Amino acid sequence: MSALPPLTAVESNDPVETPRRVALLRPDLRPSVRRSSEKFVMAYPHLIIREVILFQIVVIFLAILALVFNAPLEGIANPVETPNPAKAPWYFLGLQELLHYYPPIVAGVLIPGLVVVALAVIPYARINLSAGPLWEGKDEKRTTQILAVAASALVLFFAGFQCWAAAVPTAAVAGAMYLARGGSTGGTWRQAMARLSLPQWIMTWFVILAAALTIIGTFFRGPGWSFIWPWTHMVQS
Amino acid sequence: MNIPSLDSLGRWFRGTSVYRSIVRHGVAETSRNRSLIVFENLFLHVHPVKVREKALRFKHTYWLGGITMVCVIVLVASGVPLMFYYHPSVPQAYQDMKELKYVVDNGVFLRNLHRWGAHLMVFGAFLHMLRVFYHGAYQPPRQFNWVVGVVLLVLTLFLSYTGYLLPWDQLAFWGVSVGTNMAREAPVIGDKLRFFLLGGNAVSENALLRFYVLHCVLLPVVLFLFLGVHIWRIRKDGGVKGPSEEAPDAFHEEEP
Numbered sequence: 001m002s003a004l005p006p007l008t009a010v011e012s013n014d015p016v017e018t019p020r021r022v023a024l025l026r027p028d029l030r031p032s033v034r035r036s037s038e039k040f041v042m043a044y045p046h047l048i049i050r051e052v053i054l055f056q057i058v059v060i061f062l063a064i065l066a067l068v069f070n071a072p073l074e075g076i077a078n079p080v081e082t083p084n085p086a087k088a089p090w091y092f093l094g095l096q097e098l099l100h101y102y103p104p105i106v107a108g109v110l111i112p113g114l115v116v117v118a119l120a121v122i123p124y125a126r127i128n129l130s131a132g133p134l135w136e137g138k139d140e141k142r143t144t145q146i147l148a149v150a151a152s153a154l155v156l157f158f159a160g161f162q163c164w165a166a167a168v169p170t171a172a173v174a175g176a177m178y179l180a181r182g183g184s185t186g187g188t189w190r191q192a193m194a195r196l197s198l199p200q201w202i203m204t205w206f207v208i209l210a211a212a213l214t215i216i217g218t219f220f221r222g223p224g225w226s227f228i229w230p231w232t233h234m235v236q237s
Numbered sequence: 238m239n240i241p242s243l244d245s246l247g248r249w250f251r252g253t254s255v256y257r258s259i260v261r262h263g264v265a266e267t268s269r270n271r272s273l274i275v276f277e278n279l280f281l282h283v284h285p286v287k288v289r290e291k292a293l294r295f296k297h298t299y300w301l302g303g304i305t306m307v308c309v310i311v312l313v314a315s316g317v318p319l320m321f322y323y324h325p326s327v328p329q330a331y332q333d334m335k336e337l338k339y340v341v342d343n344g345v346f347l348r349n350l351h352r353w354g355a356h357l358m359v360f361g362a363f364l365h366m367l368r369v370f371y372h373g374a375y376q377p378p379r380q381f382n383w384v385v386g387v388v389l390l391v392l393t394l395f396l397s398y399t400g401y402l403l404p405w406d407q408l409a410f411w412g413v414s415v416g417t418n419m420a421r422e423a424p425v426i427g428d429k430l431r432f433f434l435l436g437g438n439a440v441s442e443n444a445l446l447r448f449y450v451l452h453c454v455l456l457p458v459v460l461f462l463f464l465g466v467h468i469w470r471i472r473k474d475g476g477v478k479g480p481s482e483e484a485p486d487a488f489h490e491e492e493p
Contacts, residue, residue, distance in 0.1 A: 066349035077410030108419030123380035
């Protein structure tokens with residue numbers, strides 16, 4: 001191992017010899033030091049008081065929930081008595097609903113894995129940084145073609161496995177994407193839709209799909225994962 | 238007899254040498270003291286001394302990250318007392334649920350608070366993610382904090398899921414059985430992963446102990462590490478970012 005460079009003492013109070021305040025700033029890298037004409041307020045009290053109020057509101061809300069609704073507790077765990085249906089916690093019921101249509105490797109490993117990876121890479125994909133409104137300044141015919149091909153492929157993928165809970169919302173979102181064309185001159189809703197970029201449309205599609213699958217898995221599934229109406233269960237119990 | 242007012246008592250107390258040894262600054266009457274309150278306090282100094290006025294508006298963040306953070310505090314505050322009454326063993330774990338219900342003072346309230354707090358935390362974290370996405374707040378320079386947020390979301394789900402088993406009732410047992418059967422489908426490592434998680438080939442007493450340690454020690458520690466980074470990075474990345482049309486951020490990343 002080569003010898004380390006000799007240590008030089010830099011302890012000194014002489015500001016010329018040992019400048020203490022050296023700042024080399026690339027203005028694009030540290031937004032916190034950029035000059036701004038925005039209005040600032042003191043964190044104490046303006047921010048802190050809001051945090052305290054937020055804390056109180058959430059605690060009171062949860063305390064009321066806890067007073068009114070009891071956490072569920074069933075009989076002691078029994079490995080030989082399988083309830084029908086056996087359901088995962090609500091936030092996994094969208095996946096369990098998919099398990100009904102797709103082989104476990106797709107519903108249990110591939111799809112959740114892809115979702116997490118897709119979420120994690122969002123800020124590193126160029127499209128998420130530069131995309132403008134979907135129909136703005138683009139070749140409308142070409143965009144329509146791509147949209148039609150992508151939407152049909154997805155709808156077929158879902159419909160092929162009879163997963164209507166995913167196929168129908170996918171078709172609906174694709175329809176809405178098409179209707180957003182030229183929507184900037186329409187009503188409030190069409191204007192809002194016309195402003196959405198492709199990444200925002202994809203996220204909206206994902207959220208609608210996840211919500212649909214989760215709601216169906218939670219409220220509309222009975223024994224043997226058969227379709228039931230939520231009130232059927234209530235009448236029985 | 239001269240009864241001192243609350244205000245004068247407060248002033249006297251803040252002037253005592255004991256109080257001044259703990260809190261060095263005076264009353265929050267000047268901007269200087271208001272700054273000192275924030276940066277001389279270990280717990281407050283994650284805040285900047287000044288914040289953008291816009292950042293305080295409701296529609297800027299809908300306070301969703303804050304709601305999730307309050308849930309974390311409520312869950313620790315209700316979870317630690319629950320640990321005093323809980324044994325991670327079969328069948329005692331289930332008996333402890335009955336003890337909470339029939340014997341422990343406010344046991345039902347504690348358990349309810351923990352349960353609904355957990356649900357709100359999952360829901361709040363998800364909504365917070367959507368808010369950040371639609372406001373484009375993942376864009377540079379906040380890319381890394383978005384990734385930290387995704388890790389926190391996954392940790393939140395794991396925390397909620399490991400806690401789900403602890404009551405050891407039918408709901409817990411079969412909920413976890415269904416989920417861990419999915420882990421088995423992972424190629425190559427599936428079976429080993431499941432064995433590692435459960436400490437056996439099925440959900441058993443070993444699984445209960447593992448989930449208990451994960452839920453009460455390992456995952457909270459990791460969560461707090463990432464939470465620390467997440468909240469610190471908000472400030473380092475220039476504060477919370479709201480709807481993009483309201484604050485045109487002239488920031489463009491360029492290769493140096």
